[in-house]
Amino acid sequence: MLSNFYDKAYELEKAFRESDDFKTLKELSDKVNADPASKQLFDSFRSVQMELQQKQMSGQQLTEEEITKAQQQVELIRQHEVIGKLMEQEQRVSMVINDINKIILKPLEEIYGNEQK
Amino acid sequence: MLSNFYDKAYELEKAFRESDDFKTLKELSDKVNADPASKQLFDSFRSVQMELQQKQMSGQQLTEEEITKAQQQVELIRQHEVIGKLMEQEQRVSMVINDINKIILKPLEEIYGNEQK
Ligand SMILES: [Ca+2]
Ligand SMILES: [Ca+2]
Numbered sequence: 359m360l361s362n363f364y365d366k367a368y369e370l371e372k373a374f375r376e377s378d379d380f381k382t383l384k385e386l387s388d389k390v391n392a393d394p395a396s397k398q399l400f401d402s403f404r405s406v407q408m409e410l411q412q413k414q415m416s417g418q419q420l421t422e423e424e425i426t427k428a429q430q431q432v433e434l435i436r437q438h439e440v441i442g443k444l445m446e447q448e449q450r451v452s453m454v455i456n457d458i459n460k461i462i463l464k465p466l467e468e469i470y471g472n473e474q475k
Numbered sequence: 476m477l478s479n480f481y482d483k484a485y486e487l488e489k490a491f492r493e494s495d496d497f498k499t500l501k502e503l504s505d506k507v508n509a510d511p512a513s514k515q516l517f518d519s520f521r522s523v524q525m526e527l528q529q530k531q532m533s534g535q536q537l538t539e540e541e542i543t544k545a546q547q548q549v550e551l552i553r554q555h556e557v558i559g560k561l562m563e564q565e566q567r568v569s570m571v572i573n574d575i576n577k578i579i580l581k582p583l584e585e586i587y588g589n590e591q592k
Binding site: 461 | 479480481482483484485486487488490491492493494496497500501504532533534535568571572574575576578579580581582583586
């Protein structure tokens, strides 16, 4: 039973890897990484986002200035042709992964009566 | 491709539901719920744990008293015959789910070069 469960996980991983959604994500990511200027822009964007997230998670309030700056940066980076597409694709893939998680965790939800249902 | 991906997720969900690990979890959980005293004990244990977790996540420090009390409660509840087993089984299932997630998300890790590898 257990081995069957892992087999199915590997099949799902393969199907994910071969999906259009993942392939598109990979292509866009490779494109960004292949161009040093784009890569630097995206890396610096990510590290600012991560920094703010960690600040929030540690219970600190973000300043108005930090929020405005972060929003401006998101707007700016969305207009970058390749990075904008990459970000859209990341969002799509993360929605798919969410769906998949909900499907797989349904049995647990039935036990714990999770209200997210 | 996408539909294949979802099909595989449903197959995995079925395999999880039919696994010994899940069945044991369900049996133990049903057993605890069927006995009002056990259920109340476990529910109250859970709500204390959740409360402390939320306090931590909001960036507040736990007091020494809260930590000691929580640890004592864990020790006490582990000695409850059925609840103790249920908690062990929850831990085992959560490890399995973690493994599965790592397998499925491997393609993303390869893109983002996640250091957890
Ligand atoms: Ca088995
Ligand atoms: Ca497709």
